[in-house]
Amino acid sequence: MDLPERIETGLQLALRLSTANGCPPLLAKGLRHAVFPGGARIRPRLCLAVATACGDRDPQAATAAAVGIELLHCASLVHDDMPCFDNAATRRGQTSVHTEFGEDIALLVGDGLIVAAFETVARETLHNPRLTAPLIATIAKAVGSPYGLVAGQAWESEPEIDITQYHRAKTASLFAGAVSAGALASGGSPQDWLTLADALGSAYQVADDLYDAIGLTGSMGKPVGQDGRNGKPNIAMSLGIPAVLKHLRTLVETAADSVPDCAGRDAFRAMIRNEATRLMPKTLSVSAA
Amino acid sequence: MDLPERIETGLQLALRLSTANGCPPLLAKGLRHAVFPGGARIRPRLCLAVATACGDRDPQAATAAAVGIELLHCASLVHDDMPCFDNAATRRGQTSVHTEFGEDIALLVGDGLIVAAFETVARETLHNPRLTAPLIATIAKAVGSPYGLVAGQAWESEPEIDITQYHRAKTASLFAGAVSAGALASGGSPQDWLTLADALGSAYQVADDLYDAIGLTGSMGKPVGQDGRNGKPNIAMSLGIPAVLKHLRTLVETAADSVPDCAGRDAFRAMIRNEATRLMPKTLSVSAA
Numbered sequence: 001m002d003l004p005e006r007i008e009t010g011l012q013l014a015l016r017l018s019t020a021n022g023c024p025p026l027l028a029k030g031l032r033h034a035v036f037p038g039g040a041r042i043r044p045r046l047c048l049a050v051a052t053a054c055g056d057r058d059p060q061a062a063t064a065a066a067v068g069i070e071l072l073h074c075a076s077l078v079h080d081d082m083p084c085f086d087n088a089a090t091r092r093g094q095t096s097v098h099t100e101f102g103e104d105i106a107l108l109v110g111d112g113l114i115v116a117a118f119e120t121v122a123r124e125t126l127h128n129p130r131l132t133a134p135l136i137a138t139i140a141k142a143v144g145s146p147y148g149l150v151a152g153q154a155w156e157s158e159p160e161i162d163i164t165q166y167h168r169a170k171t172a173s174l175f176a177g178a179v180s181a182g183a184l185a186s187g188g189s190p191q192d193w194l195t196l197a198d199a200l201g202s203a204y205q206v207a208d209d210l211y212d213a214i215g216l217t218g219s220m221g222k223p224v225g226q227d228g229r230n231g232k233p234n235i236a237m238s239l240g241i242p243a244v245l246k247h248l249r250t251l252v253e254t255a256a257d258s259v260p261d262c263a264g265r266d267a268f269r270a271m272i273r274n275e276a277t278r279l280m281p282k283t284l285s286v287s288a289a
Numbered sequence: 290m291d292l293p294e295r296i297e298t299g300l301q302l303a304l305r306l307s308t309a310n311g312c313p314p315l316l317a318k319g320l321r322h323a324v325f326p327g328g329a330r331i332r333p334r335l336c337l338a339v340a341t342a343c344g345d346r347d348p349q350a351a352t353a354a355a356v357g358i359e360l361l362h363c364a365s366l367v368h369d370d371m372p373c374f375d376n377a378a379t380r381r382g383q384t385s386v387h388t389e390f391g392e393d394i395a396l397l398v399g400d401g402l403i404v405a406a407f408e409t410v411a412r413e414t415l416h417n418p419r420l421t422a423p424l425i426a427t428i429a430k431a432v433g434s435p436y437g438l439v440a441g442q443a444w445e446s447e448p449e450i451d452i453t454q455y456h457r458a459k460t461a462s463l464f465a466g467a468v469s470a471g472a473l474a475s476g477g478s479p480q481d482w483l484t485l486a487d488a489l490g491s492a493y494q495v496a497d498d499l500y501d502a503i504g505l506t507g508s509m510g511k512p513v514g515q516d517g518r519n520g521k522p523n524i525a526m527s528l529g530i531p532a533v534l535k536h537l538r539t540l541v542e543t544a545a546d547s548v549p550d551c552a553g554r555d556a557f558r559a560m561i562r563n564e565a566t567r568l569m570p571k572t573l574s575v576s577a578a
Contacts, residue, residue, distance in 0.1 A: 017435075018433065018434045018435060019434065019435060020435045021435075022435050022436060022440075022454070023434055023435030023440055024435075024440055024443040024444050024446070024447050025447065026443065026446055026447060027434055027435075027439070027440060027443035027446075028434075028435070031434065075400075079396055079397075079400065082396065084391070084392035084393040084396060085393060085396075102373070102446065103373035104373040104374055104443075104445075104446050105443065105446055107368055107371065107373060107374075107396070108368075108434075108439050108442055108443045108446075110400065111364075111368065111399065111400070111403060111439050112433055112434040112439040112440075114400060114403045114404065115403065115429050115432055115433035115434070115437070115439065116429075116433055116434070118407040118425055118429055119425070119426060119429035119430070119433060121425075122421070122422040122423075122425035122426045122429065123422070123426055125422055126422045126423075129418040129419050129421065129422060130418050132411070132418065132421040132422045132425070133411040133412070133414055133415045133418060133421045134411075134415075136407055136408070136410075136411035136421070136425065137408060137411045137412055140404050140405075140407055140408035140411065141408070143404055144307065144401055144404035144405055144408060145307045145308065145312055145316055145317075145320065145397075145401040145404070145405070146306075146307060146308060146309045146310075146311050146312030146313075146316075146317070147311060148404070150316070150397050150400050150401040150404065151311075151312055151313055151316060151401075153397055154313040154315065154316035154393075154394065154397045155313050156393075157313070157315055157316075157391065157393050157394055157397075158313050158314065158315060165311070
């Protein structure tokens with residue numbers, strides 16, 4: 001199986017178990033709506049790419065970590081779209097979960113996905129018990145409080161935001177978690193990959209801000225111009241488009257250059273540059289090439 | 290340390306880590322508000338009581354499981370109180386989290402507590418890796434979908450509810466999880482304790498319905514008469530008070546009788562009967578004695 005196939009098969013299994021016979025029907029529909037069809041699955045792909053670069057010594061554990069990370073990302077999108085945050089009616093080109101099923105189901109879908117993420121890692125590492133706790137601790141750190149996704153989201157409710165701390169928690173932390181978990185699952189060293197995670201996470205946040213600022217739906221499939229309306233910090237609005245495009249290119253080069261010495265180093269660097277092209281808004285891609 | 294002290298110390302540590310330096314201040318306040326001061330901590334006490342009855346072979350793991358279970362219970366209360374569910378302004382005699390900090394923070398507090406629960410179990414079982422996955426899988430099953438707390442809550446959003454399935458998922462599952470985790474942490478057999486968990490979980494649900502129906506705040510410290518107003522199933526309203534009191538006594542006796550052969554069997558049975566007295570609404574306790 002190639003990487004995307006491992007991810008989709010793993011997600012299908014996790015969802016089949018979470019929506020098994022006896023599950024309240026609306027919850028089951030909401031859970032599937034939140035995960036399928038997916039977006040670019042960039043975080044789990046990154047996780048598996050690092051695991052592969054480190055020798056892919058335990059493919060089952062690496063896939064479980066990748067699936068757990070994607071489930072947590074999906075959970076955060078569902079909760080982030082709710083009226084008390086972005087109040088977004090669409091996501092990935094379809095209705096958001098709360099628009100389709102109501103706020104009550106959306107709240108529970110997010111909760112259920114968080115639980116399913118940790119359940120998946122536990123279930124799929126029973127054969128290799130020494131991996132379970134480190135993988136779960138790494139993933140939990142990336143999404144929880146004080147430095148993960150939950151904290152990142154919470155910075156939006158503060159009267160004063162440190163934009164670096166905010167982006168680090170809201171976006172970079174899950175990239176770091178994906179990379180670290182991929183390395184751990186293959187017996188590699190997470191430390192060797194953290195510069196890459198940090199640069200790539202920042203690049204994604206900057207690209208997201210850029211799409212929002214220039215009014216393109218882009219690959220995220222969500223409404224644009226929300227940051228300005230919601231009073232959220234947006235680096236593209238504060239620095240201006242040309243400076244931000246330059247910043248984005250620097251981040252991508254930093255990420256590519258930081259790939260440590262490993263079997264598939266050149267392929268990995270090519271993948272990152274390729275990913276970066278996909279990141280750039282098409283209308284700006286000539287000037288940003 | 291006695292059981293309540295182990296639980297409070299464990300909760301304090303989990304919250305200290307989740308609200309460490311760098312945590313967004315409102316999130317940190319919300320997290321603490323959701324967990325302290327606590328309620329009766331019945332689920333973690335049950336977990337530790339079972340672990341003790343099974344020999345308490347790994348106190349650190351048992352305490353972590355108990356703490357994880359209580360954090361998940363607190364998370365469910367925070368989300369359950371939100372406007373899209375019970376819309377409850379108070380909980381445990383103080384303002385509910387969303388009333389005090391807003392819906393955005395309440396949503397994140399619940400998410401953060403779910404993550405912290407699994408993080409705690411992972412961190413505190415690093416010394417005994419064979420426990421991590423079984424404990425996390427057991428706890429996740431109790432709170433997730435399709436048969437745990439999340440599913441129980443989701444039944445409330447369905448046009449038709451099977452009340453047995455609803456109560457089993459919403460209340461009994463976490464009692465089963467607490468008991469199973471306590472047994473697992475001490476190398477005992479979760480199967481031996483499931484009748485007890487089931488009966489005690491049902492007793493709690495029935496008592497909760499009873500308090501709501503007769504209009505007493507009771508030990509739950511939340512607004513009463515909500516089930517009728519919110520159109521939620523309530524066994525006390527459908528069977529009538531006398532029949533429900535009888536049912537409650539039967540459940541408590543079933544729980545006490547089912548305690549398996551273990552070192553502290555008599556003490557355990559006494560604890561259950563004692564707990565039952567605390568459960569009964571005071572104005573009804575004479576007739577229910």
